[in-house]
Amino acid sequence: MRRLLFFLFFLTAAEGSRAGVTLAAQDRAYDTLAIQHRGRVKPWFGFTQEMTASLTGRTKVSVPEHGRLGSRQFILSLWQHPEGWEEQPVILLDSAALRKEIGLEGEGRFFSFRQLSELPRLGQLAAEAEAARASGTSIPGTPLASAAQAVRMRLAIFSSLRSGEAFRMLPPPEGSRPEAAWAPLPFQPADSIRELQARGDFSRTKLAAESFYFVFHPFRWAWVAWLLAAICLLVAGRAATGWGHRLGWLFALSGGVLLVGGFALRIWLSGRPPVTNMYESILWVAFAAALFALIFSYRHRSSTYLLAAAPVVILCLIASDLQPAVLDPAMNPLVPVLRSNFWLTTHVLTITLSYGAFALAAALGHFLVIGAIRKNSLLPNDDPGVLHLYRSLQIGILLLAVGVILGGVWANYSWGRFWDWDPKETWSLVAFLSYVVLLHGRLAGWWTGYGLAVGSIAGFLTILMAWYGVNFVLGKGLHSYGFGAGGQSLVGTFALIEIGFIFFALLRRPRPALTRSSA
């Protein structure tokens, strides 16, 4: 393999050069240049973000002697001054079990290319994983083997950068097929590359837009706007009018516009509907919660929904940026099975819309619980807060029912089977049943509005299991496309906190005087 040759070249050529690396200058001029990568033409800045995240798990990398580098400088340096980078500990090995297995434990999480490529055990494990995948058996490789394979892919990415092969910025000559490969270019000033790219057949507007998308990052500003909205609304207090209230609404609305705009841009740039991987589903849930909150707030003249949606939007959007290696923000082409599939699209969009509604309901539940404890009331059914909660639950249940059925429709359309007790299907049914129990229980008098509030938090935990747990914790079944070591600690901590809150809510249940009926 070519990779092997380059690696051998490095080993022989770079002996003794334990000296550091030279950095390239920070330069934004390259941002909107085109580069062909993973089957599509993307802007340089997006490429640098993606490559840095793939190698290091973040969009910034720490290099000894030079401190933290942004993705631009890192990739530019690799391109302009590749010597010595194979000795720098920039490659992430995040599986502690794997580190132990290959004898690298206790040395941090980042290793150099040379260190990792000299370990035969890594190659063995990766070969195991590849064999399991190629043989088409449904028995997945061991987690160790998958982790090893992930590291191997990082090594391949590194050597493609180090050798310059990844920098495919020279478009094919005029008249070539659209899928023709671009040729790698050596490092040179941005202007000369721009000239060379003049003959390329790609949309410069789209490239500039995509570069803008990554630089501006609308989804980050969205949560900032919602944070400001929350602060204003809290400060404004109960007052339904006043500048605090209006400002809060303005910020919330702008946050909504940023979300819609961000999605519109993403859809336009990637050419497909938005919910195709875990990253996009988190963005969509934030969007759904914001959308429902804005609609309900407007219809029922209450800013409570906005206040409740704010933490959902903020948490989701912050979380989406925390682990770019696991939650990949890049817009890469889809696996063919997922492409151009109407039923699949509507099914996924509907279900994730319901997740957003239930997230909003869970947030409202928190507020209600705290408010109820303060007022020492079990919240009668006509309490306005309970009504808000009930409306969120209604839309969530309806969308979940429709989404689950659309899933059956799609399965039936594609293979003939309607329901197959796949873990994701089963968990979405469990979630649905939980919320149905919640509503029926209130009907039966088992609990009141307070119970509804606590239950909506518990119900969201089942949603979390259906959304995230099935893929990352169970790891089996048709939907486990994302069996990875990503973010389990984050989600696990969140779940534990919520469970803790539920216990708190139950223990500190308001006990109003018995003369008042509790229904």
Add this chain to the structure above:
Amino acid sequence: MLSKEERKKLAEKRSSQSLVWRAVYAFGSLDLAILLLLSLAGVCAVATFLESGFSARVARAYVYSAPWFNIWLLLLSLNLTCSAATRWPWEKKHAGFVITHAGILVLLAGALIGRSKGFEGSVDLLKGAPPSAEVLLDRPRLTVESPATGQLFSTPFDPEVRPPQPNHPRLLPLPGSEARLFVDGFTRRSHEKSVLAPDPGAGQPGLTLELTGPFGPEPISTSLTLGTFPRSDLGNVAVVEFRPSLLQPQETRPTFRETQMILARDPGHPILHNTAGISSGYQFFVGSREPGGPMELEILRPDGSGEVYRLTEILERTLVDAEGTQVLAARYWPNLVLREGQPASADDRPDNPAVLVMLEGSLADPAAPAKLLLAPGPVPGTVLFRGHSGTDKPVTGQAKVGEVFSPGWQGWSARLAAWESSARLETVTAPLPASDPRPGRPAIHARLRTAEGQDGPARWIASGTSAILQAEGTASRVGFGLELRPLPFTLRLDSFEVPRDPGTEEPANFIAAVTFAEEKKNLEVPAQLQMNQPATFPPGLWPQITGLSYKFSQAGWDPQNLNRTTLQVLYDPGWMLKWAGSLLIVAGIFSMFYLRPPRSSAT
């Protein structure tokens, strides 16, 4: 319109007057509903973890198809019906509630029909093979032959759900006999291997050799018998042979005859004919090194060495080359032309020199680089061996059973594991060791046990095969495998294509063209199926609506053999009810939430 109090009075009246109504109110209670829903949710949640730990089939067997799960669903259906009944007489406000509950009932009914009458299986199709009329279901069965009548009896038998083990065996009765079938083992992966079986009637010695190489601790085991299976090729890397003696007989290597017509004007492209069908590797060039100089013939051997001869010196003289190849430059035409189809020379001027060369030789033995020769030793239970690898000096010696010796191959050691004076080779099924990554077929470990408790010899029976089990006085053929369900029509694969993503080997789609045929109706229906677009038979609206149709979708393929594809077959007569039920549920929920007359509180 009945008010709340009026309804309450009605309920009391009904309950006091009729036992049936009392039951209806009891079974239709909201509390029961909540309990059922909650427990159903809990069970499903647990089942997903079970599935994650075991397999989908196990989860299905233990939970989703288990009798108690069905009773649960039955209770739920009862509850749904009764709760709707308790609201009788229905008013407009009950519409959503009744529709939703009806929808659930219809859905469950569809699921029941689908489960009992429907099936799901797979069919493997080969292009050009006769049409298939059977579907392989994922339901393992055990088939036994009655020792008395020879009749076959079949029963569902899923060893994966409750794996039989030595301490948890399964005992099954054998129809027509007092003996029983004793199953005490199950492996998910088994393979066929050759073992040495002592056989007094065989008349030839046999041995088992274990070779351990540098790649890993697990030895390769190979068994050989002197007459019938004396040679084992270990994957083109090495050869092990068992011979009466170590003396290498003069192996008659195949000979060949080759003629080459060499043209000076077209060097490197002789007209070549070889009786063995391959080139000898000899190349010839004719010409003169100096213009006007004497004609010369250059002989280039396959190993690269060569000589140049004056043509006049070697014409019509046979040269014996290394390895015994005979080279004869037979004819020379200074100016080659074809006259009446025969080569001739126009004149003596060397304008188009051509030489006919004839070769006769023996083909090199495409020998494996490493070889181990074994012969019976002076005493039974010992062998003489000679082994070498490549051009290394051979290693010779003597070994007895159990002894480890070096076969003369770098990094390898050999061990004589077994020796039988009279043996034959038998193919038996055995479980694959865990370290072996190959996929294997499931197999069960079974034997016959007589009424008196005597056990016959035990064997592993792989899925899809059968074996004869014997015990004192009885014998039965026992088969283990997946159920084969016949189809009322045949299916033939006409073509199978796998277009790829541009520039890669990744499949973009799987397109299969098949033909369904029903002989009785003289019907032939071609159809095409691709990923996400299955083919249905019988075609038409009515079979689709009723669900009495078979749906074929792309399930699997073999990248090495594009003439083969595996299709998933689904027959689900309940599907329409499932759809209708689902639509009713959604309509019902929607109307309950959004179409009700507005009230101040949701009670």
